Amino acid sequence: xxxxxxxxxxxxxxxxxxxxxxxxxxxxxxxxxxxxxxxxxxxxxxxxxxxxxxxxxxxxxxxxxxxxxxxxxxxxxxxxxxxxxxxxxxxxxxxxxxxxxxxxxxxxxxxxxxxxxxxxxxxxxxxxxxxxxxxxxxxxxxxxxxxxxxxxxxxxxxxxxxxxxxxxxxxxxxxxxxxxxxxxxxxxxxxxxxxxxxxxxxxxxxxxxxxxxxxxxxxxxxxxxxxxxxxxxxxxxxxxxxxxxxxxxxxxxxxxxxxxxxxxxxxxxxxxxxxxxxxxxxxxxxxxxxxxxxxxxxxxxxxxxxxxxxxxxxxxxxxxxxxxxxxxxxxxxxxxxxxxxxxxxxxxxxxxxxxxxxxxxxxxxxxxxxxxxxxxxxxxxxxxxxxxxxxxxxxxxxxxxxxxxxxxxxxxxxxxxxxxxxxx
Amino acid sequence: xxxxxxxxxxxxxxxxxxxxxxxxxxxxxxxxxxxxxxxxxxxxxxxxxxxxxxxxxxxxxxxxxxxxxxxxxxxxxxxxxxxxxxxxxxxxxxxxxxxxxxxxxxxxxxxxxxxxxxxxxxx
Ligand SMILES: Cc1cc2nc3c(=O)[nH]c(=O)nc-3n(C[C@H](O)[C@H](O)[C@H](O)COP(=O)(O)OP(=O)(O)OC[C@H]3O[C@@H](n4cnc5c(N)ncnc54)[C@H](O)[C@@H]3O)c2cc1C
Numbered sequence: 001x002x003x004x005x006x007x008x009x010x011x012x013x014x015x016x017x018x019x020x021x022x023x024x025x026x027x028x029x030x031x032x033x034x035x036x037x038x039x040x041x042x043x044x045x046x047x048x049x050x051x052x053x054x055x056x057x058x059x060x061x062x063x064x065x066x067x068x069x070x071x072x073x074x075x076x077x078x079x080x081x082x083x084x085x086x087x088x089x090x091x092x093x094x095x096x097x098x099x100x101x102x103x104x105x106x107x108x109x110x111x112x113x114x115x116x117x118x119x120x121x122x123x124x125x126x127x128x129x130x131x132x133x134x135x136x137x138x139x140x141x142x143x144x145x146x147x148x149x150x151x152x153x154x155x156x157x158x159x160x161x162x163x164x165x166x167x168x169x170x171x172x173x174x175x176x177x178x179x180x181x182x183x184x185x186x187x188x189x190x191x192x193x194x195x196x197x198x199x200x201x202x203x204x205x206x207x208x209x210x211x212x213x214x215x216x217x218x219x220x221x222x223x224x225x226x227x228x229x230x231x232x233x234x235x236x237x238x239x240x241x242x243x244x245x246x247x248x249x250x251x252x253x254x255x256x257x258x259x260x261x262x263x264x265x266x267x268x269x270x271x272x273x274x275x276x277x278x279x280x281x282x283x284x285x286x287x288x289x290x291x292x293x294x295x296x297x298x299x300x301x302x303x304x305x306x307x308x309x310x311x312x313x314x315x316x317x318x319x320x321x322x323x324x325x326x327x328x329x330x331x332x333x334x335x336x337x338x339x340x341x342x343x344x345x346x347x348x349x350x351x352x353x354x355x356x357x358x359x360x361x362x363x364x365x366x367x368x369x370x371x372x373x374x375x376x377x378x379x380x381x382x383x384x385x386x387x388x389x390x391x392x393x394x395x396x397x398x399x400x401x402x403x404x405x406x407x408x409x410x411x412x413x414x415x416x417x418x419x420x421x422x423x424x
Numbered sequence: 425x426x427x428x429x430x431x432x433x434x435x436x437x438x439x440x441x442x443x444x445x446x447x448x449x450x451x452x453x454x455x456x457x458x459x460x461x462x463x464x465x466x467x468x469x470x471x472x473x474x475x476x477x478x479x480x481x482x483x484x485x486x487x488x489x490x491x492x493x494x495x496x497x498x499x500x501x502x503x504x505x506x507x508x509x510x511x512x513x514x515x516x517x518x519x520x521x522x523x524x525x526x527x528x529x530x531x532x533x534x535x536x537x538x539x540x541x542x543x544x545x546x547x
Contacts, residue, residue, distance in 0.1 A: 049475065330479065337475045351468045356476055356524055360517045374520035388523055390516040410489025414482040 031057040032347040035116055035126040037106045037285060039090050040067055041329045042317025043132035044419045045336035046343075051097045053340075055348045059100040059124065061116065062090065067420070068159040071329050072412055074193065077156070077167050078200035080367055086159065092421040109289035111310045128343050131291060131298075132317040132332070133283025134158070135189050138296070141279045142182070143254030143263075152257050153274040157189060169273045170201060175209040177272025180262050182252050183218040187297070188280045189318050189327045191224035192363045195243075197275070199229065199365045202237040214241045215269060217252050217262060219279070221245040224326075225363060225371065231394045232365035252276075282319035289313070297321040302379035303355060304342035305335055314339050323384030325377055331359045333419060357384060362408030369398070370405035470536020473529055476521065477537070493537065501534035 032055075036047045039062025051058040066087050075081040093099045102124075108117040109129065116124045137155065139146045145153070156166040170179065179201060183194040198214050205212040222245070223229075233241045250265025255276060262269045262276070281287070281296030291298040291307050298315040300307055302323060305314045316339050317332035325331045338355030345352035357377040364370045371392035377384050392404065416422065481487055485494035493501065508515060509522035525533065 333479055334476070337472075341472050341475075353469050353472050356473065356521075356529075358476060358479070358521065358524075360480070360520070372516055374517040376520050376524040388520050390512055390520055392516070406489045408489075410482075410487055411480050414478070414480050414487060414490060417482060417484075418478045 031055060032127040033057045033059065033125070034128045034130060034343060034347070035124055036060045036130045036132065037109075037116065038062060038132035038134060038283065038317070039064070039093075039101070040132060040134050040317065040332075041069075041419055042134075042332035042336045043130065044090070044093060044421075045333045046130045046132065046314075046316060046340050047099050048093055048097050048419070048421050049337055049340035050344060051093075051099045053344050053348075053350070055350075056344060057100075058098075059102060059126075060090070060093065061102045061104055061106050061118065061124075063103060063105045063119075064160075065089065065103060068163070069329070069412075069416065070157070070159045070190065070193070073156070073159040073163050074197045074200045075364065075367075076159075076163055077170065077197065078204040078367075079167075080200070080203075083159075083164060088416060088420040090420070097421050106285050107288075109285070109310075109313070111289070111313060114312065127347055128312060128314065130314045130316065130339060130343065131283075131286060131289070131319065132315070132336070133285045133319055135280045135318045135327070136282065136284045136287075138279040138281055142252050142276065144257060145255050145276055145278060149255060149257045150276070153255060153260075153271075153276045155277050156275060157277050157280075166273070166275055170204065173209065173212065173272045176211040177209070177213075178270065179205075179212065179214045180269055180271035180274045181214065181216045182262060182274070182276045182278075183216055183220065183223065184277045184279050185219040185251075187327060188277070190329075190361075191326050192229075192361065194277055195223060195225065195229045196363045196365075198241050198243075199232060199236070202233070202240050203366050205240065206237060212240070212272075215271075216241065216243045217249055217264060217269065218243060218245050219251045221247050225373075225391070227394050228363075228371050228392060229365065232369060236366050236369070280318075282315075286315065286319050291315055291319075293321075295321060302382065302384045303338070304346075305339035306342070314343060323377070324375075324386040325357065325384050326359055326361075326375075328359055328361055329415070329419075330361060331357075333415070334358045354379075360411075362404065362411060364405065364408070365401075368405050369401040370408050371396075371401070372404050372407070469529070470532040470534075470539075473525065473533040474536050477533075480517065496538070498534045498538040501537060502530060505530050505534070 034050055034056055036043045039060050047058050047060040050056050066089050069086045072081055072086050076083055090101050094101050104118040104120040106116050107119050114126050154162045154166040156162040181194055198216055202214055252262055252264055254263040260271050282292050282298050286292045286298050291310055293299050298320045300315050300320050305316050307313045307315055316335040318327040334357050341352055344350045360374045362370050362372050373391040375389045376387045378387050480490050481493045485492035505522045508518035512519040
C-alpha cells in the first residue's frame with residue numbers, strides 16, 4: 001500500500017465538508033463522472049473497464065485497502081494457499097488505469113441530487129453511479145447468532161480476518177472433534193462453496209486429524225453439485241462428512257456460543273468448531289438507498305444492470321437479483337463488463353451491443369480433483385435466463401479432474417489480473 | 425475504409441485501443457497511427473466480446489494452464505472456436521462460450537483480437 005494512498009484525494013476530502021450548502025466536489029474537466037461503490041470483484045471490474053475507455057472519469061469508493069478473494073479461500077482453510085496469495089491491493093487500478101480511489105464507506109445516496117455521502121464527510125457528485133457492495137448477513141434469523149457470535153463461530157463468508165479465525169480454530173482443534181458447517185438457505189453467495197469447504201477441510205483432517213468428523217447442517221434439502229460432491233466424499237473421505245438436509249433436522253434454529261452448540265428443531269449438536277453461514281441479503285447500502293425490494297436484493301435491468309427502482313444507479317454482483325445467474329465472482333465480473341459498456345453508451349454515446357453473460361466456476365473436491373461448470377445467459381422478459389449449462393460428470397477420469405484443478409489455478413491468476421488491473 | 429471519420433468515432437477508437445492495450449499488450453501508438461484500420465472500426469463490438477476472453481486468458485499471454493490467445497491469427501481463432509462449438513470434450517467453458525456467439529460475433533471478436541495484435545504486439 002505505498003503509492004495508491006497518494007491518490008486517495010486527501011486534499012479534496014479535507015476541502016469539501018458535508019452539509020446542505022457545501023459544494024459538491026467538482027467534476028473532472030467536462031468528462032462524465034462515474035462513481036463506483038465497492039472495490040470488490042464487481043466494482044473493481046466496472047471501474048477498470050470504464051476507466052480504460054478513457055472518456056470517463058472514474059472514482060472508486062472502498063473502505064478496505066486490500067481485497068481478499070473469497071474464491072480459493074477454502075484452499076487457505078485447508079492449508080493449501082496462503083492468505084497473502086489471495087490478497088490484492090487497489091493500487092494498480094489507480095496507477096495504471098487512472099482510477100481515483102477513495103478509501104471510505106458510502107453511507108447515503110441522494111438519487112435526485114446525484115450525490116454520494118461518505119462516512120469521512122464529503123459528498124461526491126456523479127453522472128452515473130454503480131453500486132457493488134456484495135452481501136450482508138441476516139443476523140437474527142438464527143437465534144443467538146450476531147456479529148459478536150461470529151467472532152467465536154465464524155462465518156468466513158467474507159474472506160479476510162474471518163477466514164483467519166476459522167483456520168486458527170481448525171488448526172487448534174483436537175483430533176476426533178466435530179466441525180459443524182451451517183449451510184445457508186437460497187439465494188446466497190457461491191452455491192457450491194459450503195460443500196467445497198467441507199471437502200477441503202476433510203482433506204486437511206484426513207492428513208492431520210483423521211478421527212475428526214464434519215457435519216453439514218443444511219437449511220436446504222438439495223444443493224448445487226450434490227452428486228459430484230457426494231461421489232467425491234465417498235471416494236476421498238469415506239465416513240468423514242455427514243450432510244443433514246433441512247427435512248431431517250428442521251434446520252438450525254439457534255446457536256449457543258458459550259456451549260459451542262448448534263440447535264435444530266429436534267436436536268442439539270456439540271461442535272468443536274462451528275462455521276455458521278447465515279442467510280444473506282444485499283450489501284447494506286443497497287437497502288439504505290432504496291435499491292432493494294422485499295426480497296432483500298436489488299432488482300436490475302438484465303441488459304444495462306440499471307436499477308429498476310432508482311434510475312441512473314446501476315447494481316452488479318452478489319447484491320442483485322440475478323435471475324438464473326448464481327452469486328459468483330465470475331458472474332459479478334461478467335455483469336460488470338456488460339454494465340460498464342452500457343454506462344459508457346449512456347454517457348458518451350459509444351455503441352452498445354447485447355451483452356454476453358457467463359458463469360464458470362471451478363470447485364475443488366481435493367487438491368487434484370476439481371469440477372467445473374459453464375453457463376451462458378440471456379435476457380428474456382426482463383429476467384436473466386440460463387441458455388446453456390454444462391457441468392463435469394460423476395465418473396470422469398482422475399486425469400480429467402487433475403486437469404480441471406490445474407485450469408482452476410490458471411483461471412485464478414488471469415481472473416484476478418482482469419479484475420484488479422494486473423497484466424500488461 | 426471511409427476516409428472521413430467523425431471525431432467521436434476516432435476518440436471511441438482511441439478509447440478502445442487503450443482498452444485492448446492491456447488485453448493484448450499491444451503498442452498503443454501503432455493503433456493510433458491507423459485509426460481507420462478495420463480492427464479499430466469494428467473494435468467496439470469485437471472489444472465488447474473480447475472483454476469476456478480476459479476473464480480466463482491472461483492478458484499478458486503468460487497463461488500456461490489456460491493457453492494464451494495473444495498472437496493467434498484470425499483464422500486460427502475462428503477455427504478453434506468452431507471446434508469448441510462442435511464438441512464439449514476439450515473444454516466445457518469454451519464449448520459454452522462458442523455456442524453463445526453468432527458467426528458474426530465470432531468473426532468480429534477474432535478480427536478485433538488479431539487486428540490489435542498485428543498493430544504492435546510483440547511476442
Ligand atoms: C468460500 C467462498 C468461495 C467462493 N468461490 C468462488 C469461486 O470459486 N468462483 C466464483 O466465481 N465465486 C466464488 N465465490 C463468490 C465470490 O467471492 C463473490 O460472488 C464475489 O466476491 C461477489 O463480488 P461482489 O463485487 O458482488 O462483492 P465483493 O467482492 O464482496 O465486494 C463488495 C465490496 O464492496 C465493499 N462495500 C460494501 N459496502 C460498501 C459501502 N457502503 N461503501 C463502499 N464500499 C462498500 C466491500 O468492502 C467489498 O470490498 C466464493 C465465495 C465464498 C464465500
